[in-house]
Amino acid sequence: MSRYWSKAIKNIKPYTPGEQPKDRRYIKLNTNENPYPPSSRAIEAIKNAAxxxxxxxxxxxxxxxxxxxxxxxxxxxxxxxxxxxxxxxxxxxxxxxxxxxxxxxxxxxxxxxxxxxxxxxxxxxxxxxxxxxxxxxxxxxxxxxxxxxxxxxxxxxxxxxxxxxxxxxxxxxxxxxxxxxxxxxxxxxxxxxxxxxxxxxxxxxxxxxxxxxxxxxxxxxxxxxxxxxxxxxxxxxxxxxxxxxxxxxxxxxxxxxxxDDYFQETRSKIMKSRERVSVRLKDWGFKVISSQANFIFISSERCPGGILFQRLREKGILVRYFNKPKINNFIRVTIGTDVEMDCFLEAIKVIVRS
Amino acid sequence: MSRYWSKAIKNIKPYTPGEQPKDRRYIKLNTNENPYPPSSRAIEAIKNAAxxxxxxxxxxxxxxxxxxxxxxxxxxxxxxxxxxxxxxxxxxxxxxxxxxxxxxxxxxxxxxxxxxxxxxxxxxxxxxxxxxxxxxxxxxxxxxxxxxxxxxxxxxxxxxxxxxxxxxxxxxxxxxxxxxxxxxxxxxxxxxxxxxxxxxxxxxxxxxxxxxxxxxxxxxxxxxxxxxxxxxxxxxxxxxxxxxxxxxxxxxxxxxxxxDDYFQETRSKIMKSRERVSVRLKDWGFKVISSQANFIFISSERCPGGILFQRLREKGILVRYFNKPKINNFIRVTIGTDVEMDCFLEAIKVIVRS
Missing domain, CATH: 3.40.640.10 (Type I PLP-dependent aspartate aminotransferase-like (Major domain))
Incomplete structure (x- = not known):
């Protein structure tokens, strides 16, 4: 707090984006980034504009x-x-x-x-x-x-x-x-x-x-x-x-x-992965909110959301946890590549079983 | 004006940046851009980050x-x-x-x-x-x-x-x-x-x-x-x-x-050009405000600022003119390369003589 801040800035609670960790390599399923690279045509255009x-x-x-x-x-x-x-x-x-x-x-x-x-x-x-x-x-x-x-x-x-x-x-x-x-x-x-x-x-x-x-x-x-x-x-x-x-x-x-072809291809892949992961998690007893996004919002009766978040982090998988009423038993999981989602499924299976 | 705008936005007069024309190729001395290219190391770094x-x-x-x-x-x-x-x-x-x-x-x-x-x-x-x-x-x-x-x-x-x-x-x-x-x-x-x-x-x-x-x-x-x-x-x-x-x-x-070497080199070049152009304009009877920037603010008793701006534009040279009290007889001229400044000097000499 500073004497030079306006009242508004003293009182405001700024938004906190999901972490962008540098300490180790994580499977990053916490900020809804797309797991596939950008269009190679876009990258080429950027290089040409530089x-x-x-x-x-x-x-x-x-x-x-x-x-x-x-x-x-x-x-x-x-x-x-x-x-x-x-x-x-x-x-x-x-x-x-x-x-x-x-x-x-x-x-x-x-x-x-x-x-x-x-x-x-x-x-x-x-x-x-x-x-x-x-x-x-x-x-x-x-x-x-x-x-x-x-x-x-x-x-x-x-x-x-x-x-x-x-x-x-x-x-x-x-x-x-x-x-x-x-x-x-x-x-x-x-x-x-x-x-x-x-x-x-x-x-x-x-x-x-x-x-x-x-x-x-x-x-x-x-x-x-x-x-x-x-x-x-x-x-x-x-x-x-x-x-x-x-x-x-x-x-x-x-x-x-x-x-547009590349866009259609990657978004389809993500939707397909989302459905596959959702079905699996439901089979395992998770509550999975029906999603139209590139992430799923899930909870388990067997393990509180905060613990799921923590255990996944220890296993090198970052997801997003919001410690707020009504959603503090959930984690939000970005849909990654199929390999990343298999790692996630493997990890979460072990966590809820123990 | 729209019924959907807030009062503040209805009343505001937004800032107008200098023009970025696309109709023809100008000698662009209107938005205080640097006439020299960016550091080649910076461009390389951008390409690598793409x-x-x-x-x-x-x-x-x-x-x-x-x-x-x-x-x-x-x-x-x-x-x-x-x-x-x-x-x-x-x-x-x-x-x-x-x-x-x-x-x-x-x-x-x-x-x-x-x-x-x-x-x-x-x-x-x-x-x-x-x-x-x-x-x-x-x-x-x-x-x-x-x-x-x-x-x-x-x-x-x-x-x-x-x-x-x-x-x-x-x-x-x-x-x-x-x-x-x-x-x-x-x-x-x-x-x-x-x-x-x-x-x-x-x-x-x-x-x-x-x-x-x-x-x-x-x-x-x-x-x-x-x-x-x-x-x-x-x-x-x-x-x-x-x-x-x-x-x-x-x-x-x-x-x-x-x-830093490149930065020192380009800023020195610009300062040197500024001094050369300022001396010349003063010799020709222009009022040149002493500048520590990459532009000069000048006026002539023989030709109003608005006309100078317009005539230069016709000759393919863009400068900035502010139609406001106290400064409406001046033009602001960004310091370009030596070749660009020679063109500018040539053009303005012809304008004030006619």
């Missing part, structure tokens, strides 16, 4: 990448904007669309734990919607008065998805609020709301290349929505940092999006 | 780069933090150190025009310190009650520097305020305040690799200061985006800092 033009600023409007993404989703360029990961775009949405100290923004009680941190920084009120034991979020929760809505679909850390019909119902009942769909994990089997963008001027969809395109280390996310919403985000970006996406990230992201 | 590890998140604490920079300045690692360009670090300083709607933050009437934009976004009050005709900022301006101070040294767009003794005097009179030195241009002949960091817990120095290290396209800046101030900035970063600097930027920046 030249003397790095002395020049990148395009602050990211026009080429916007065009590529717009083309991919059959939208217009002004329906797209790019950010330094989807977290940045989520953060920028708060001052863009939510009134400070205004009507509460709604999000689930159990969801991405960055939302309340953004709210604290930007002085946004919020109401949490309680979830049931299976981590279902009642649709009616979103029908109270609000100053905005954020829905992670699929949700984290549960992996539970919401259907497009439900999203439509929520949009219909909230015409005067911005409804943000955080689709960081949607490419692993969820129903994207992108198709609804032309019908709902209040819908903002936020996606990332970190997970489904194996590019967590490159920092590229994007927002899709009505051009007014996109312009709102650009206004915040241009009030913080004109250029948040560097030349290498622009080049790599562009090629990663274009290499 | 591999399958891009699937993994970067180190959110940027520890290796912090260590390299700390070593360079003989500071400790916790005196250093890294950002996506210095703009981001300046932006994060507002919620970290300045109380919203609190005592006014002080900065010069003529300075980097991003400061009032940050203030608008984060609801920070500010007082502008008037400058004289030579763009000197009276020291006494900083001796009024305040909630913080920002000094660009050298200042933009004038290029005028402030001595370390003056900075010391300002620090001594403002022990309870955070004093931010924006040293984006200091490597071109200014007096850095870095040496004062161990004596002043309220001093934060912000630097960038965009200008002096020819890496505007890579987006790396850093803050140097007391560990409490550094932690304040990290708290804001971790409330917006855990990873703002990607793996390639970390690798490239590290090697650029280490390649």
């Amino acid at each position: 030249d003397e033009t790095l002395r020049l600023y990148p395009d602050p409007m990211c026009e080429e990448l916007r065009e590529t993404i717009a083309g991919y989703y059959r939208l217009r360029n002004n329906n797209v904007f790019i950010g330094n990961g989807s977290d940045e775009l989520l953060a920028f949405s708060f001052p863009a669309f939510f009134e400070p100290a205004g009507k509460p923004v709604l999000f689930a009680e159990i969801t991405y734990s960055f939302y309340p941190v953004y709210a604290a920084l930007f002085n946004t009120n919020y109401n949490l919607i309680p979830v049931d034991e299976e981590f279902n979020i009642p649709e009616e929760g979103y029908y109270q008065a609000n100053g905005g809505i954020i829905i992670a679909n699929p949700n984290a850390p549960s992996g539970k998805g919401v259907s497009r019909e439900t999203i439509k119902a929520i949009l219909n009942r909230n015409e005067s609020s911005v409804v943000i769909l955080d689709e960081a994990y949607v490419d692993f089997g969820g129903q994207s709301a992108v198709k609804l963008i032309n019908d709902y001027p209040n819908l903002l969809v936020i996606k990332t290349l970190s997970k489904s395109h194996s590019l967590a280390g490159l920092r590229v996310g994007y927002a899709l929505g009505n051009e007014d919403l996109i312009e709102g985000i650009i206004r915040v970006k241009d009030s913080i940092n004109s250029y948040t996406v560097d030349r290498l990230a622009l080049a790599g992201a562009q090629e990663a999006i274009k290499d | 591999d399958e590890t891009l699937r993994l998140y970067p180190d959110p604490m940027c520890e290796e780069l912090r260590e390299t920079i700390a070593g360079y300045y003989r500071l400790r690692n916790n005196n250093v933090f890294i950002g996506n360009g210095s703009d981001e670090l300046l932006a994060f300083s507002f919620p970290a150190f300045f109380e919203p709607a609190g005592k006014p933050v002080l900065f010069a009437e003529i300075t980097y025009s991003f400061y009032p934009v940050y203030a608008a976004l984060f609801n920070t009050n500010y007082n502008l310190i008037p400058v004289d005709e030579e763009f000197n900022i009276p020291e006494e301006g900083y001796y009024q009650a305040n909630g913080g101070i920002i000094i660009a040294n050298p200042n933009a767009p004038s290029g005028k520097g402030v001595s370390r003794e003056t900075i010391k005097a300002i620090l001594n009179r403002n022990e309870s305020s955070v004093v931010i030195l924006d040293e984006a241009y200091v490597d071109f002949g200014g007096q850095s305040a870095v040496k004062l960091i161990n004596d002043y817990p309220n001093l934060l120095v912000i630097k960038t690799l965009s200008k002096s290290h020819s890496l505007a396209g890579l987006r790396v800046g850093y803050a140097l200061g007391n560990e409490d101030l550094i932690e304040g900035i990290i708290r804001v970063k971790d409330s917006i985006n855990s990873y703002t600097v990607d793996r390639l930027a970390l690798a490239g920046a590290q090697e650029a800092i280490k390649d």
Whole structure:
């Protein structure tokens, strides 16, 4: 604590990302990274962009990448904007669309734990919607008065998805609020709301290349929505940092999006592994929340979540554990390669048996 | 204007960066980029970092780069933090150190025009310190009650520097305020305040690799200061985006800092060109503000600034023009290569003669 900090910063509890350990080699199933390498075409594009033009600023409007993404989703360029990961775009949405100290923004009680941190920084009120034991979020929760809505679909850390019909119902009942769909994990089997963008001027969809395109280390996310919403985000970006996406990230992201075959191949592999591992764990008596993401959320009656986490760590396998009410008996396990998942299954079998 | 925007975003006037034109090839002297390529060692490091590890998140604490920079300045690692360009670090300083709607933050009437934009976004009050005709900022301006101070040294767009003794005097009179030195241009002949960091817990120095290290396209800046101030900035970063600097930027920046010989060589060349061009322009009757930066701020009695800007543009030379009181008769000219500056001199000679 410092006498030089603002009150807000003294009181805030910043988000803590999953650990990136350097002490030993782990099987890293803790931060939902993709176990497969990025598209080789993307890597080649980055190498080619690493030249003397790095002395020049990148395009602050990211026009080429916007065009590529717009083309991919059959939208217009002004329906797209790019950010330094989807977290940045989520953060920028708060001052863009939510009134400070205004009507509460709604999000689930159990969801991405960055939302309340953004709210604290930007002085946004919020109401949490309680979830049931299976981590279902009642649709009616979103029908109270609000100053905005954020829905992670699929949700984290549960992996539970919401259907497009439900999203439509929520949009219909909230015409005067911005409804943000955080689709960081949607490419692993969820129903994207992108198709609804032309019908709902209040819908903002936020996606990332970190997970489904194996590019967590490159920092590229994007927002899709009505051009007014996109312009709102650009206004915040241009009030913080004109250029948040560097030349290498622009080049790599562009090629990663274009290499659709590779994207389809890797995401299919991950979904297949997820199903295989889920079935096995259920056979062994684990509770496995039905997942549409690249991770599974599991618990065992025979071993508390905190112990599972600890024992796996000792065996060189990192997973994520959240010591919070309602989820403190679970661990979140990223889907790795088949070899990694076999190691995980082997380890967890031994742990619950002992 | 959209019904979905917050009041703040409706009213804000975002910062407009200098243009990055695509319509034709210009001699680009408008955004203070370095005319020389980045260190070849930095480019090599980036190419080497473009591999399958891009699937993994970067180190959110940027520890290796912090260590390299700390070593360079003989500071400790916790005196250093890294950002996506210095703009981001300046932006994060507002919620970290300045109380919203609190005592006014002080900065010069003529300075980097991003400061009032940050203030608008984060609801920070500010007082502008008037400058004289030579763009000197009276020291006494900083001796009024305040909630913080920002000094660009050298200042933009004038290029005028402030001595370390003056900075010391300002620090001594403002022990309870955070004093931010924006040293984006200091490597071109200014007096850095870095040496004062161990004596002043309220001093934060912000630097960038965009200008002096020819890496505007890579987006790396850093803050140097007391560990409490550094932690304040990290708290804001971790409330917006855990990873703002990607793996390639970390690798490239590290090697650029280490390649000190190249850095010394290019910055010397630029200072030499600046002196040569300044002397010539003065000979021709131009007013040339004495510059410690990689640009010069000039005006002519024979041709208004706006016209100079326009005529140069027509001749394929981009400079920066600010249509604002007190500076609307000036143009800001980035120092390019000697060949580029000869073209510029030739063009401007023709313009003022006709």
